[in-house]
Amino acid sequence: DLFNRACHEAGAYNLVKEDRVLNLLPFPFDVGCNQLFAALAGGATLVISNSWMPAEILKTIAEKEITGVSAVPSIWADLMSFDSAVFSASLSRVRYMAISGGDMALSQLKELRQFLPETQIYKTYGQTETFRSSMLMPHEFDERMGSVGKPVPGADIAILASRGAKAKAGAAGQIIHRGMGTMLGYLEDAKGTSAKKRRDPFSSAGNTFAPRVIYTGDIGQQDEEGFLYIHGRRDKMLKIQGNRVYPKEIHDQLLENEHIQEAVVFGIKRADGTTDLLAEALLIPGHECSEKGLAMFLAQRLPTYMVPSRITIVPSFPRTATGKISQTEVEAKYRE
Secondary structure: OHHHHHHHHHHHOOOOOOOEEEEOOOOOOHHHHHHHHHHHHHOOEEEEOOOOOHHHHHHHHHHOOOOEEEEOHHHHHHHHHHOHHHHHHHOOOOOEEEEOOOOOOHHHHHHHHHHOOOOEEEEEEOOOOOOOOEEEOHHHHHHHOOOOOEEOOOEEEEEEOOOOOEOOOOOOEEEEEEEOOOOOOOOOOHHHHHHHEEEOOOOOOOOOOOOEEEEEEEEEEEOOOOOEEEEEEHHHOEEEOOEEEOHHHHHHHHOOOOOEEEEEEEEEEOOOOOEEEEEEEEEOOOOOOOHHHHHHHHHOOOOHHHOOOEEEEEOOOOEOOOOOEOHHHHHHOOOO
């Protein structure tokens, strides 16, 4: 699987020996590991960076004449917010960039295209348990930037509706990964493995040896052409005033605000059984905005029950070892 994935991505990125690929992500992270082997498969040079500081990253890209960069959304948000002129100039010779390990809000993706009108932009989707499930190719980006593309060769995506049937095109449900990339299991965790890796619900009922598939826990939909769109995490879905709310919907609306660089939206369950809808927001350097102003901004775009009861502007967000925002640490501050 690893070999096939590396060869596929080397081909998808059109990697050749003249390419210089910047590695920002640790090798234990599947995206970083795959980037290493894809560079080897394509004969490209891999430049390793040990810094996530925007100024250092942009300096490395310019000085090392980088032609390809893959990063998680929070790193791309940091780079775009650092200095738009420096960002555009530093990446002027970058042939391709990839957004991996999560998605960006539509407003950020549009801004990214404005900064880099000629750069090939890829979006990838997958989990550690599936390695890579889908990819949006550069020629599809401008028309389908809200999507994470179609299944990669050897893998397949299915959408499981709430009652266990296969969802129709355009209908939402849990995303199931099938085929290449499916993990063998969690080490010494049979219970966790059986919860995540299950029998394919759409195979023949009498097939005792039906293949096992990964229940991703992500909610999404596929259109009639097979393009996949992510709504949010199944385990992050909140019940607010009797309504189903996916924090990603609110997060993406917050990022429509011109002053916001990144945000985290979450729910905290209280002792009385109710759920508080909360948010933290990070401002773009040099910008000013009040917490009340953000609440009013959302109130003009969303139903009342989707406006967080408390929005806190923070100076920074804690990060995981892969560069993503550590939502666990953010939420811990608000638990009773």
